[in-house]
Amino acid sequence: KNEVEQSPQNLTAQEGEFITINCSYSVGISALHWLQQHPGGGIVSLFMLSSGKKKHGRLIATINIQEKHSSLHITASHPRDSAVYICAVSSGGSNYKLTFGKGTLLTVNP
Amino acid sequence: KAGVTQTPRYLIKTRGQQVTLSCSPISGHRSVSWYQQTPGQGLQFLFEYFSETQRNKGNFPGRFSGRQFSNSRSEMNVSTLELGDSALYLCASTSRGSEQYFGPGTRLTVT
Numbered sequence: 001k002n003e004v005e006q007s008p009q010n011l012t013a014q015e016g017e018f019i020t021i022n023c024s025y026s027v028g029i030s031a032l033h034w035l036q037q038h039p040g041g042g043i044v045s046l047f048m049l050s051s052g053k054k055k056h057g058r059l060i061a062t063i064n065i066q067e068k069h070s071s072l073h074i075t076a077s078h079p080r081d082s083a084v085y086i087c088a089v090s091s092g093g094s095n096y097k098l099t100f101g102k103g104t105l106l107t108v109n110p
Numbered sequence: 111k112a113g114v115t116q117t118p119r120y121l122i123k124t125r126g127q128q129v130t131l132s133c134s135p136i137s138g139h140r141s142v143s144w145y146q147q148t149p150g151q152g153l154q155f156l157f158e159y160f161s162e163t164q165r166n167k168g169n170f171p172g173r174f175s176g177r178q179f180s181n182s183r184s185e186m187n188v189s190t191l192e193l194g195d196s197a198l199y200l201c202a203s204t205s206r207g208s209e210q211y212f213g214p215g216t217r218l219t220v221t
Contacts, residue, residue, distance in 0.1 A: 033209065033210070035212075041147075041198050041200070041214065041215045041217070042212065042214050042215070043200060043202075043212040044212070045209040045210055045211065045212070047209075048208075048209040086153065088153070096141050096143050096158045096160075096165070096166060096204055096210070097143070097155050097158055097166040097168070098143070098145070098153075098155055098210070099155065100152055100153040100154070101152075102152050103152065
């Protein structure tokens, strides 16, 4: 069993829909990271959180430490949100060694 | 501030050769981490350097090595290349307690 599990693996949505991507982890963590990867490879860090909730524009990330679960929400989705979203955790007291989920491929159709 | 840069962006090597990849972190960032991304295994942590010292290491064979210079620039080296080393190699830099900033990656093809 992977230490970081994401669901769904693939997600297709219509423009404007509310999107949720889930992440569960099995180890103690110091932080959880949500990353975005567009075709071509570039990765952008969206959120780093260790408790509660963070919001940036149309993106919201939540984490429940007790349940070892995090969600990434996208409100009013847009075709430019199409990308792979990757959940990763840092553990062992280090924020610099990440363990990754397999990613969720999101396609938003106009 | 300039972002993380990696050179070269693309590389084709032959089995048995060695390769050196370079990463220049964001100015002021002292931690550099390296990751390998393949279609089969996804993203995997290789190693992390801070102030010229390797602080963390992933589960990769000894053919994979790295170093960091006094200006925080980092290099990783893969010796005796195998076909399975074909991958996108990403580095990321961090300042204390912050999120990681990723470079564009080096796409290595081993033939």
